[in-house]
Amino acid sequence: MNVLIVFAHPEPRSLNGALKDFTVQRLEAAGHAVQVSDLYAMLWKAPIDAGDSLDRDPEARFDASQDSRRAFASGRQSADIAAEQDKLRWADALILQFPLWWFSMPAILKGWVDRVYAYGFAYGVGEHSDVRWGNRYGEGSMAGKRAMLLVTTGGWDSHYSERGINGPMDDLLFPIQHGILHYPGFDVLPPFVVHRTSRVDAARFASIQQELGQRLDDLWSTEPIAYRQQNGGDYEIPALTLKPDVAPGETGFAAHVKR
Numbered sequence: 001m002n003v004l005i006v007f008a009h010p011e012p013r014s015l016n017g018a019l020k021d022f023t024v025q026r027l028e029a030a031g032h033a034v035q036v037s038d039l040y041a042m043l044w045k046a047p048i049d050a051g052d053s054l055d056r057d058p059e060a061r062f063d064a065s066q067d068s069r070r071a072f073a074s075g076r077q078s079a080d081i082a083a084e085q086d087k088l089r090w091a092d093a094l095i096l097q098f099p100l101w102w103f104s105m106p107a108i109l110k111g112w113v114d115r116v117y118a119y120g121f122a123y124g125v126g127e128h129s130d131v132r133w134g135n136r137y138g139e140g141s142m143a144g145k146r147a148m149l150l151v152t153t154g155g156w157d158s159h160y161s162e163r164g165i166n167g168p169m170d171d172l173l174f175p176i177q178h179g180i181l182h183y184p185g186f187d188v189l190p191p192f193v194v195h196r197t198s199r200v201d202a203a204r205f206a207s208i209q210q211e212l213g214q215r216l217d218d219l220w221s222t223e224p225i226a227y228r229q230q231n232g233g234d235y236e237i238p239a240l241t242l243k244p245d246v247a248p249g250e251t252g253f254a255a256h257v258k259r
Contacts, residue, residue, distance in 0.1 A: 001218065002033045004091035007099040008109035010040045014151055015197050019054055019074065020097055023150070026216045035087055039108045044152030045080070046111025052078050069119035077118065078109075084116040088142065093219055094186065096176070097150040099197070103172055108243050113180055122184040133237050138229030140212055149173060150192050150212075169193060174253045187224040228257040251258040 005023060009016035019034065027034050035093055050062045053071035071077040077085075088094065098105045101211070112188045114244075119122065122142070126135030151173070160169040160188075192215050194200070194208055215222070230233045234246045247255045 001092040002090050003027050003035075003093045003095065003219075004087050004096060005034065005036045005095045006112060007036055007038045007127045008040070008096075008112075012038075012041075015194070015200055016097065016099060016257050018205070019150065019152070019208070019212065021193070022212065023097070023216060025110060026213050027219075030217065034091070037084060037112070038085065039112055041133065042080075044108055044112060046108050048111070049112045052081060052115060054078060058250065059083070065119050065124075069124060072118040072120040081115050081118065084112065085118070085121055088116070093146040093148070094142075094181075095148050095150055096181075098152075100153040103166070105176060117180075117184065121204065125184075128238075131237060132231050133240060136176075136230055138185060138227065139187070139231060140183070140185035141165060142181075145186050146189060146224070147181040147186035148189040148191065148215075148219070149176060152197045154193045154197050155195060157193075160193075160195070171253055176258065178253070182225075182227045188224050188227065189219070189224055194252070228256050228258060 004131050005020065007016070007020050009020075011017060023035050024036060029088045045046075048068075050056055051056075052069065053067045054076040055074070056062075056067055056071070068077075075082075096105070096109065098109050104110070122140070123136065124134070125140050126132065127135050133228075135141075152167055155166055158164055159242055162171070166172070169191070177188045177191070192212055198209070228242075228246075230240065231237075234242055242255055
């Protein structure tokens, strides 16, 4: 299988760097092909702007969505965007690896999503009508592929528990897992999270490697998070709200996961 790792940490000698190296070695040892997009090493340009479209009128007002649509449709995106889209087409599985900074992904990784997820590639795909609202949330260009987050955080696991002060980790990661990954069709696996990164000694690192190694070995057999499919019958279209008989009484993120 083909695996793309999008890596967002500025220090290759960090814990994240060591985990990325271990992940590559483990996957390759199992016979998988691996590509790594090391965003800091690539000097990835994070902001989406007019320069992402090669042929746009310099006098025209910049419109992020419409400029993206025209550039993607005409094959006139900047080369770095097109290269990352080709990697996503090639990949059977995607791993987004990053430290949790201020309750989200680093800006450079968000910028990768903003620019690579072009209109016509990751969104704006499919029929929009009274019976369907595009190919998204379980359908789309990434359907049939798997995705997993590999996340590190300095906080304790209890800080991110159901009653922890930082909020449940599943809730914090919901916009990434459900929005960025499930939206264009990925089957999203439960995240691999490493807490208290400043307290990782040799013994704990060995334990983390063992746990992560098992997750990587099981990358194609692990049951995905049971997010509801938008066009699967659970939602009113075009309102895109859950039907009254689906998860009655439930609200918020949890209502969009089948129990």
